[in-house]
Amino acid sequence: MNIAVVVGSIRKDSYNRRFAEALAKLAPEGVKFNFLRIDDLPHYDQDDDGDNAPEVRRLKAEVEAADGVLFVTPEYNRSYSGVLKNAIDQASRPYGQAKWKGKPAAIVTVSYGPLSGAMAAQHLRNVLAVLDMPTLNQPEMYLQWKDGLVDEQGNVGPASKDFAQNFVDTFVAWVRRFKH
Numbered sequence: 001m002n003i004a005v006v007v008g009s010i011r012k013d014s015y016n017r018r019f020a021e022a023l024a025k026l027a028p029e030g031v032k033f034n035f036l037r038i039d040d041l042p043h044y045d046q047d048d049d050g051d052n053a054p055e056v057r058r059l060k061a062e063v064e065a066a067d068g069v070l071f072v073t074p075e076y077n078r079s080y081s082g083v084l085k086n087a088i089d090q091a092s093r094p095y096g097q098a099k100w101k102g103k104p105a106a107i108v109t110v111s112y113g114p115l116s117g118a119m120a121a122q123h124l125r126n127v128l129a130v131l132d133m134p135t136l137n138q139p140e141m142y143l144q145w146k147d148g149l150v151d152e153q154g155n156v157g158p159a160s161k162d163f164a165q166n167f168v169d170t171f172v173a174w175v176r177r178f179k180h
Ligand code: FNR
Pocket: 009, 010, 011, 013, 014, 015, 016, 017, 074, 075, 076, 077, 078, 079, 110, 111, 112, 113, 114, 115, 116, 117
């Protein structure tokens, strides 16, 4: 099983990336988490629909090859990040040829604030609905970044380990339900 992971922060020391990499270590045997690159994508421009840049073609091929998609994003101004929206838009066009369609998805948010990205997740959920992506409802995973959430070795810290393992196992079972 191939899970595409799209991280909505492109900064070097991103907490979301660190947490996503720790989550990937909890994947069961035979499940690969494939991190998609989005930092080199051009801005979405409808004029390019018939002539995509190589980076956009790469993204589309990777999404197409995925059995499911895990979005891990910070909250920016009570929504998810612009770079993530750009990546979603890029692989959603031309009209009727969205690569996301039908891919089971889940959302994780890691943010610095006490609301932990819950509003970002809700905005993203609206967008995944129009793309016809069946999105895991429970467990919800909104995390406030704290020291120890990811330990020195890059593993999920002890306080959140069981929750994270349950999330990964539930998501993998969710993706399996849609795999033909
Ligand atoms: C933020 N941050 C933030 N946090 C939050 O909980 N709710 C919010 O609405 C916002 N808004 C916001 C806007 C902008 C432009 C930035 C740069 C930051 C803080 C954010 O959670 C924090 O910077 C995280 O560290 C971002 O995630 P990464 O880059 O560490 O993965």
